[in-house]
Every structure is written in C-alpha cells, then in structure tokens.
Amino acid sequence: MTNHAGFVAIIGKPNVGKSTLLNSLIGQKISITSRKPQTTRQNITGVRTEEKCQILFVDTPGIHTTKSRALNRYMNRSARLALKDVDVVLLVLDRDRFGKEDEYVSEVFLQNNAKKIVVVNKIDLYEDSIKLLPFLADLQNKYPDAALIPLSAKKEKNLDTLLKVVKNCLPIAPFYFPDDQLTDRSERFLVSEIIREKIMRQFGREIPHQTVVALERMKIEKEIVNIDATVFVEKNSQKRILIGSSGDKIKRVSTDARLDIENLLEKKVMLRTWVKVKSGWSRDDDILKSLGFNEI
Ligand SMILES: Nc1nc2c(ncn2[C@@H]2O[C@H](COP(=O)(O)OP(=O)(O)OP(=O)(O)O)[C@@H](O)[C@H]2O)c(=O)[nH]1
Numbered sequence: 563m564t565n566h567a568g569f570v571a572i573i574g575k576p577n578v579g580k581s582t583l584l585n586s587l588i589g590q591k592i593s594i595t596s597r598k599p600q601t602t603r604q605n606i607t608g609v610r611t612e613e614k615c616q617i618l619f620v621d622t623p624g625i626h627t628t629k630s631r632a633l634n635r636y637m638n639r640s641a642r643l644a645l646k647d648v649d650v651v652l653l654v655l656d657r658d659r660f661g662k663e664d665e666y667v668s669e670v671f672l673q674n675n676a677k678k679i680v681v682v683n684k685i686d687l688y689e690d691s692i693k694l695l696p697f698l699a700d701l702q703n704k705y706p707d708a709a710l711i712p713l714s715a716k717k718e719k720n721l722d723t724l725l726k727v728v729k730n731c732l733p734i735a736p737f738y739f740p741d742d743q744l745t746d747r748s749e750r751f752l753v754s755e756i757i758r759e760k761i762m763r764q765f766g767r768e769i770p771h772q773t774v775v776a777l778e779r780m781k782i783e784k785e786i787v788n789i790d791a792t793v794f795v796e797k798n799s800q801k802r803i804l805i806g807s808s809g810d811k812i813k814r815v816s817t818d819a820r821l822d823i824e825n826l827l828e829k830k831v832m833l834r835t836w837v838k839v840k841s842g843w844s845r846d847d848d849i850l851k852s853l854g855f856n857e858i
C-alpha cells in the first residue's frame with residue numbers, strides 16, 4: 563500500500579485566520595486564536611492522518627514588517643523557517659483586503675519552490691460571494707501557478723476542496739507521526755498557550771504583546787493535574803491591569819484557562835497563576851531563550 567505524506571506551511575500577515583484554519587483542518591484546537599494580530603508566536607505543526615495520507619500543516623506567526631523587538635524578529639524567522647523543504651505553501655488572505663503587508667508576504671510566497679495555494683479566507687463575511695470574482699481573477703494573474711481556494715476557516719466552508727488540492731500535491735512518503743498524534747507540540751506548551759490566549763482575549767492593546775507564560779510546575783496525578791504558571795509582563799502598570807482590583811481579572815483568566823486545559827487533558831485541573839514583571843523580555847534575545855524561545 564502506498565502512502566502519501568508531506569508538509570504544508572500556512573503563511574500570511576497577522577490576523578488573517580491561519581491558526582483558525584489549522585484548527586479546523588485538524589478538528590481540534592491546537593493553535594490559539596484571537597481577534598488581535600500577532601497571536602501566534604511559534605510554529606506549530608498539526609497532523610491530519612487519513613487512511614493513506616498524512617498531512618503536516620505548519621501554522622506560523624503572521625509575517626509583519628515591525629522588526630524592532632527581538633520577539634518580532636524571532637516570529638518572522640520562525641515563519642520563514644517553516645518554509646524550508648515544504649511540499650506545499652499556503653498563502654492565506656483576509657477576503658479581498660490585499661494591502662502592503664500582504665505584498666510583503668507575497669514576495670516570500672513567490673520565492674518558494676513548493677507547490678502553491680492561495681486561500682481567500684473569511685468568505686462567510688460576504689453577503690454575496692460573487693463580489694469576489696474580480697479579485698480572484700486578479701489573483702490568478704498574479705499567481706498563475708497557484709490554486710485559488712475561497713473558504714471560511716471559521717464556518718468550515720469549502721475545506722474539503724482545499725484538502726483535495728493539498729492531497730494531490732503530496733509526494734509518496736511514509737508517515738512522519740503515529741496516526742493518533744495531532745501535534746508536534748508538548749502538553750506543557752499547549753497549556754501555556756491556552757493561558758496566553760485568555761490574556762489575549764480579555765485585555766486591551768497594551769497587554770497582549772508583552773506577556774509570556776512560563777509553567778513552573780505541571781504535575782499529572784491520577785485524579786488531578788496541578789499547574790503553577792507565571793505570567794511575565796514588561797511593566798508594573800501592566801501587572802496591575804492584569805491582576806485587576808483584588809485579583810478579579812487574573813482569576814477570570816485562570817478560570818477560563820482551567821476549563822480549556824481540563825478539556826485538553828481530560829482530567830480535573832488545579833491552576834495557580836502569578837504575575838511577575840520582567841522588564842524588556844520581548845526585546846532581549848537572551849531572556850527570550852531563557853523563556854523557551856529556542857534559538858533559530
Ligand atoms: N468571520 C470569520 N472570521 C474568521 C475566520 N477565520 C478566522 N477568523 C477570525 O479572525 C481572527 C484572527 O484569527 P486567527 O486564526 O487568530 O488569525 P492568525 O492569522 O492565526 O493570526 P496571527 O497568529 O496573529 O498571525 C479571529 O477573531 C478569528 O475568529 C473566518 O473564516 N471567518
């Protein structure tokens with residue numbers, strides 16, 4: 563029996579729906595999502611195994627042009643690294659809103675030798691998708707070798723078309739992962755990401771990009787999982803906002819995160835969360851390394 567398998571990098575500017583697409587394609591939440599740009603910080607592979615094929619979708623941080631912080635440079639490097647030796651590159655766009663940032667990602671996309679697919683996402687937001695036709699014609703001129711697929715990652719519309727096209731691009735190869743494995747990421751990583759997602763979703767602009775979550779302890783016992791997590795922020799003022807008056811804000815983060823973590827681990831969870839200041843962490847390569855952003 564011949565198997566097909568291969569890597570598919572999902573790239574695009576921030577906030578176009580890459581992680582939502584990964585989760586829908588895998589059928590489980592692996593990568594965190596939010597309405598704010600720059601949610602994903604590291605590459606995350608999602609594994610979709612079917613009878614005769616295994617597709618390894620790699621979600622990447624949104625490629626952006628602000629490069630001042632060490633963290634931003636790290637995120638762009640991650641995304642570019644995901645493009646090495648892949649079989650397919652999938653460029654995700656937010657409807658027909660094609661701007662300067664898309665143009666920047668587009669250059670990276672065109673330079674790659676892999677097979678190319680352009681996904682026009684969020685089509686559920688069109689009352690009448692006929693409006694998209696002139697844009698699709700422009701895209702076909704711009705990317706004559708690419709397959710164009712309008713879809714909705716969130717409403718899971720037209721994902722089957724995308725899967726069909728991807729499968730046709732995969733080489734003959736043995737499976738890379740056991741067929742019951744859904745991601746290359748550890749449970750510890752997924753847990754810390756869930757906590758970060760709740761912060762991204764609950765707070766305004768001043769907080770999200772400047773937090774990092776470290777798990778001090780995750781002890782899995784028979785009945786319960788004990789987790790101690792520390793959220794690092796850059797400034798004292800951010801610490802105050804995150805904690806809230808008498809701790810109500812951080813308590814809500816913990817409660818929301820705990821429910822998701824219990825779902826993921828299928829066990830009761832006891833989660834304790836602390837907030838600490840580590841100034842300049844997102845600007846410093848050494849601190850980033852110490853927080854688990856491995857050198858790339
Ligand atoms: N209406 C609609 N919203 C979507 C769709 N796909 C994603 N979104 C929303 O778009 C926002 C961004 O989604 P993400 O999946 O976090 O985007 P991303 O490209 O991974 O963003 P970064 O990680 O920041 O680069 C979220 O609020 C999603 O719910 C879609 O098909 N339709």
Ligand SMILES: [Mg+2]
Nearest residue numbers: 580581601602
């Ligand atoms: Mg993302």
